[in-house]
Amino acid sequence: MTRSRRLLVLALAVVLLAGAGAALVLRAAARADRTQEGDPTVAQGPVTLARHDGLAFLNAAQGPHRGALVSVPAAAPRAARTASGLTCRRFHAAAGTGVCLNSSPGALAQDNRAVIVDAELRTQRSFPLAGTPSRARVSPSGRFAAWTVFVSGESYGAAFFSTRTAIVDTRTWALEPDLEKFSVVLDGRPYSAADVNLWGVTFAGDDDTFYATLGTGGQTYLVRGSVARRSVTTLARNVECPSLSPDGTRVAYKKRVMRGASLWREHVLDLRTLREQPLAERRSVDDQALWLDDRTLAYALPAEGSVDTTDLWTVPADGTGAPGILTPAASSPTRLG
Numbered sequence: 001m002t003r004s005r006r007l008l009v010l011a012l013a014v015v016l017l018a019g020a021g022a023a024l025v026l027r028a029a030a031r032a033d034r035t036q037e038g039d040p041t042v043a044q045g046p047v048t049l050a051r052h053d054g055l056a057f058l059n060a061a062q063g064p065h066r067g068a069l070v071s072v073p074a075a076a077p078r079a080a081r082t083a084s085g086l087t088c089r090r091f092h093a094a095a096g097t098g099v100c101l102n103s104s105p106g107a108l109a110q111d112n113r114a115v116i117v118d119a120e121l122r123t124q125r126s127f128p129l130a131g132t133p134s135r136a137r138v139s140p141s142g143r144f145a146a147w148t149v150f151v152s153g154e155s156y157g158a159a160f161f162s163t164r165t166a167i168v169d170t171r172t173w174a175l176e177p178d179l180e181k182f183s184v185v186l187d188g189r190p191y192s193a194a195d196v197n198l199w200g201v202t203f204a205g206d207d208d209t210f211y212a213t214l215g216t217g218g219q220t221y222l223v224r225g226s227v228a229r230r231s232v233t234t235l236a237r238n239v240e241c242p243s244l245s246p247d248g249t250r251v252a253y254k255k256r257v258m259r260g261a262s263l264w265r266e267h268v269l270d271l272r273t274l275r276e277q278p279l280a281e282r283r284s285v286d287d288q289a290l291w292l293d294d295r296t297l298a299y300a301l302p303a304e305g306s307v308d309t310t311d312l313w314t315v316p317a318d319g320t321g322a323p324g325i326l327t328p329a330a331s332s333p334t335r336l337g
Contacts (some may be wrong), residue, residue, distance in 0.1 A: 047084035095142030101133035139203035146201035
């Protein structure tokens with residue numbers, strides 16, 4: 001090939017590459033425009049946990065209110081969002097009391113805090129967190145708040161991870177900083193081990209009983225605990241991130257369906273019979289689901305094409321029906337009123 005022909009081929013290649021690059025840029029810009037056009041409307045305004053028949057959650061839409069606690073009418077979950085000035089990584093509320101888990105950017109966790117707020121989102125107390133926020137729950141009466149953090153590892157699917165779970169009494173501000181100090185009864189016998197982890201608390205309505213996940217020896221268990229007695233007792237195996245139904249009779253949870261893989265399927269366990277029901281959601285749900293009512297569960301799933309945004313979905317709690325999207329670009333739902 002002559003020198004002039006080589007130069008001609010090179011010039012044609014440059015033109016083609018430039019054209020392809022321009023097409024990719026235009027396609028990305030168009031996709032970004034469509035995303036922005038489809039994003040929920042979010043505007044600053046008053047948010048109260050005392051709102052009747054409302055839905056609160058963390059806004060994951062791009063923009064100045066990303067991460068803010070927002071509220072919408074429960075009957076119109078995709079309506080325009082009212083954004084508060086409170087930003088969280090995890091949030092939950094009940095009876096006018098909320099718990100907001102904050103996280104500072106970067107690897108250091110010295111600024112990570114659990115903030116207890118009242119119905120008008122005013123800070124009542126804050127507590128330092130020992131790691132990365134993971135789960136948060138408030139008891140139905142608002143008396144107790146619980147939170148779980150990762151102190152090593154960043155996922156429940158990791159080969160090695162360690163958690164720390166705390167419970168605070170919002171009446172006395174007495175803090176149980178580490179539930180692993182509670183006594184454990186496993187399969188009817190007292191149990192202790194260096195690898196015990198407890199996470200994903202959900203409270204009953206008696207201001208004492210709670211349910212949580214116990215991890216030890218490569219197994220996970222549903223445990224029933226007592227705050228007053230500082231103890232937990234195993235009830236069933238292969239249960240993670242339980243969520244107690246409003247009527248107190250069932251627990252929704254994620255069940256690992258493939259050993260050694262981060263794949264879970266949502267189930268509901270009848271606490272009276274210990275019979276479990278797989279739900280219609282067949283995608284892997286790594287979340288602590290929320291009961292919107294006694295018939296419907298809400299949970300977060302990764303948004304399509306995103307690595308840092310989730311959408312909220314719902315599914316019937318009896319195994320029938322099909323999943324449906326509740327609202328896009330959202331996480332940590334809480335039913336108000």
